[in-house]
Amino acid sequence: MIPGIHASVRGGLDRALDTLNELGLPCGQIFTSNQQQWKGRAIKEREIERYSGRSVTIISHASYLINLASTDRRVVKLSVQALEAELERMHTLEIEWCVLHPGAHLGAGEETGIEKISSMAGKILLNSPADTGxxxxxxxxxxxxxxxTFWQLAQLLELTDMPARTGICFDTCHAFAAGYDLSSFSAVRETMNRFNDTVGIERIKAFHINDSKRECGSHIDRHAVTGEGLIGLEPLRFLGSMSEFREIPGIAETPGTDRDRAQDIQKVLEF
Ligand SMILES: [Zn+2]
Ligand SMILES: [Zn+2]
Structure with a gap:
């Protein structure tokens, strides 16, 4: 796995590049716009220059507000616009992938939710720059x-029907909280085998390497500092060392500062 962190963009998107350089990290994740606001951010000329020809791998994380499965038409409309704008900014910044929380069905049912998300994401991708996903x-x-569930992820990919422009970001804390054990070597092996059987391991294009404050199956998303949660350091190291994921970013989204996250990922992946 390629070590990375979620990096702050306070002071400009180029600040994240400076941070990664200072910390000696080959990879990072950023918000290209305020993740809590619908209004997108315009990219500055200076940022475009710095991002073009950079030496580090950058992925973006889409806004937390986006919910293509919303039962509120206004929210769906804003979500489509926000995701299209995200893909445009990525094209400008030469960022290939953005991480998207699939969404919440708000009572309409999981199947309906998955269908709505996939059909809209497919259309958005068709209308967006082809070098983004x-x-x-x-x-x-x-x-x-x-x-x-892995089955739901497989459904999302299948129904979006854009195999070259979709993939999975696998968050270890979320998988654990969702009921997939990762707290021992054999549990990691079994969970990844199950993922491979259901989704296909080659669909994973990024990892979020987070420990979990809450127990397996709790369905509660609370990231812990790596090694201080209920997954533990050794299983995360084992996952990070799997040869299948040699070229895949492993991003720490743990609490604290950029420097804290760099220490957290360093505990799991050598760099
Ligand atoms: Zn995550
Ligand atoms: Zn989370």
């Missing part, structure tokens, strides 16, 4: 969120 992130299954 979406990574559905597995969820903890809090509330009515979908994407907490």
């Amino acid at each position: 979406i990574l559905y992130e597995n969820t903890a299954g809090q509330g009515t969120t979908v994407g907490h």
